[in-house]
Amino acid sequence: xPEPALELAGIFRQYGPxxxxxxxxxxxxxxxxxxxxxxRTSALGATVEHCDRCQFAPIxxxxxxxxxxxxxxGAARLKWLQQRRQELLPVVYFHVVFTLPHQLxxxxxxxxxxxxxxxxxxxxxxxxxxxxxxxxxxxxxxxxAVLHTWGQNLHFHPHLHCxxxxxxxxxxxxxxxxxxxxxxxxxxxVQVLSRLxxxxxxxxxxxxxxxxxxxxxxxxxxLRDAAAFHRYLAPxxxxxxxxxxxxxxxxxxxxxxxxxxxxxxxxxxxQRLRKLENGQVSFDWKDYRAPLQQQHKLMTVSxxxxxxxxxxxxLPPGFQRIRYYGFLTNRYRAALLPxxxxxxxxxxxxxxxxPPIAPIPSCPGPRxxxxxxxxxxxxxxxxxxxxxx
Numbered sequence: 585x586p587e588p589a590l591e592l593a594g595i596f597r598q599y600g601p602x603x604x605x606x607x608x609x610x611x612x613x614x615x616x617x618x619x620x621x622x623x624r625t626s627a628l629g630a631t632v633e634h635c636d637r638c639q640f641a642p643i644x645x646x647x648x649x650x651x652x653x654x655x656x657x658g659a660a661r662l663k664w665l666q667q668r669r670q671e672l673l674p675v676v677y678f679h680v681v682f683t684l685p686h687q688l689x690x691x692x693x694x695x696x697x698x699x700x701x702x703x704x705x706x707x708x709x710x711x712x713x714x715x716x717x718x719x720x721x722x723x724x725x726x727x728x729a730v731l732h733t734w735g736q737n738l739h740f741h742p743h744l745h746c747x748x749x750x751x752x753x754x755x756x757x758x759x760x761x762x763x764x765x766x767x768x769x770x771x772x773x774v775q776v777l778s779r780l781x782x783x784x785x786x787x788x789x790x791x792x793x794x795x796x797x798x799x800x801x802x803x804x805x806x807l808r809d810a811a812a813f814h815r816y817l818a819p820x821x822x823x824x825x826x827x828x829x830x831x832x833x834x835x836x837x838x839x840x841x842x843x844x845x846x847x848x849x850x851x852x853x854x855q856r857l858r859k860l861e862n863g864q865v866s867f868d869w870k871d872y873r874a875p876l877q878q879q880h881k882l883m884t885v886s887x888x889x890x891x892x893x894x895x896x897x898x899l900p901p902g903f904q905r906i907r908y909y910g911f912l913t914n915r916y917r918a919a920l921l922p923x924x925x926x927x928x929x930x931x932x933x934x935x936x937x938x939p940p941i942a943p944i945p946s947c948p949g950p951r952x953x954x955x956x957x958x959x960x961x962x963x964x965x966x967x968x969x970x971x972x973x
Contacts, residue, residue, distance in 0.1 A: 588854040592654055592894070595860060596621045599887040606888070613895050619648035623655055635952040651905075652898060654854045661848040664906075668843060671912065671921060672836035674928050676750040678771045679830040679842075682707045682781060683743040685820055688789070691807075692742050695798050697900040700731060700742065702788055707744050708909040710781045714772050715752060721772070723752030723764045726911035726920070731899075734851040736869040737883060738893035745846075747839065750832060753911060753920065753927075763927040770829055778827040786817055847906060851897040858882065865890040 600617050609617075622628050624645040631644045647656045684692060684703065692699035707729060715725045727748040735741040751765040766772075792798050793813050800807045807813045833839050852867060859866040866884040874881075885893070899905060911920035951958060 588857060590857040590860055591854045592852070592857065593620050593623060595857075595865060595887060595890065598860070599863070599891060603888055603891045607892070609895070610898075612901050613898050616650060616652050616895070616898055619650035620653050623648035623650070623653050633952075635955065635957050637957040638952065638955045640952050640954045652850050654850050654852070657848040657850065661844065664847065665840065665844055669840060671917070672839060673749050673924055674836065675765065676768065676832040676835065677839045678748045678750055678766075678832050680711070680746045680748060680771070680777070681743055681826075681828040681830070682710075682746070682777075683741070683826040683828070684785075685823065685825060687816065687820060688785075689740055689742055690804060691789075691798065691800075693740055693896065694801055694804065697903060698792055698797055699789075700900075700903065702785065702792065703742065703744055704729060704731070704907055706781060706785045706788060707746065708907075709784060710777055711746065711748065711772070712910060714776055714780060716755070720776075721752065721764060721766055723754060723766075724910055725749075725752045726909070726913075726916075726924075728906060728908045728912060730847050731905040732849070733897045733899075736871070738851055738869075738890070738897075740896050747843070753924065758919070758923065761923060761927070763924060768832065771832075772829075774827050774829050775824075777829075778825050781827060782820070782825045786821060790814070790817070851894050859884075860887070863887050 596617050600621060604614070604617070624647055626645065628646040628648060630646055633642055633644065635641065647653075649656050649660075651657070651660070682703070684699075688699070692703075711727065712725055715721050715723050725748060727746050729744050729746045731742070731744055733740060733742045748771060750768070750771060751763055754760075754762045754764055789798075790813070793807075793810065798807075807816055833842060856868045857865070858868060863886055864884050865887050866882055867890075869881055869883050870879050871881050872879060908914070908917075911917065911924065
């Protein structure tokens, strides 16, 4: 894929200094911007691969490895996919999305860690509880959830994507367990999921408020009062919350393909950026409310507004945005995944990706693309003998 003409790093380098002067940022946001600006530049150093025969010496600048950087997710994505490849089962997979109403998104904006943790906890509790119900499936699910906080227009929109195999393990002793398949068209009733999710989330959010774990600023400052907070939540008890269940993926190969382009996204990729002219940034976005033929659009905002929208998706330091539940948790995975595979050992097991081939022993080093000789590597630290361009 050709390098994009416009990159997030270029926008940050040109308009970031003025933005930092005009706005109060957290230390984590300062660190994020600096990482994106210096990624794959001489500021982070580089590796020079030198060919002694033909003197070819390509320079490879080092990456920042920040998880918000559009250029640094490829290696992390491939490593994660390889790990997930070993966990896929020969069943259909479902995609369920839990979304917070915009009134609660406003609270999450000022309390990201507390509300994101609550979103993970209540979403997993909802899926596991309904799946265990004997009137539904009566099984123990195993799934993972991925947090996204953005919409296509970069507005703040916290939601959780859950990828769930179509079935689960029956309860009871390990040796007596069996695999119970879910329904092919839908896994669990969406309305039941939505209402349990709504009730439990509001209950736990009120507990966070009562224990003083929520902060309120600006237009939400009045919600520090318990009575005002209760009134703010009252309309949300009557509205339907969005829990969206997409059609099943199909087999595990389709899941692997889907995950490869989805799980390690950042708020916007460099490929969606189109123009930077006269302090205005233009980028592609998809308007899902428009008719199908008119969904692809171009949005133009000021560079200042673009940076503001991007930075509001900064995750709290050390926050885990991909989490595992049920028989896929670290505690149970090693014991229960082999049981699942054994119970599902049918001709459909051929749907699974082939196991990885043992790596070929590495040669003494990378080869020169010009003459084929082994390249020697030299690590040059930041700013030492490198062109700053």
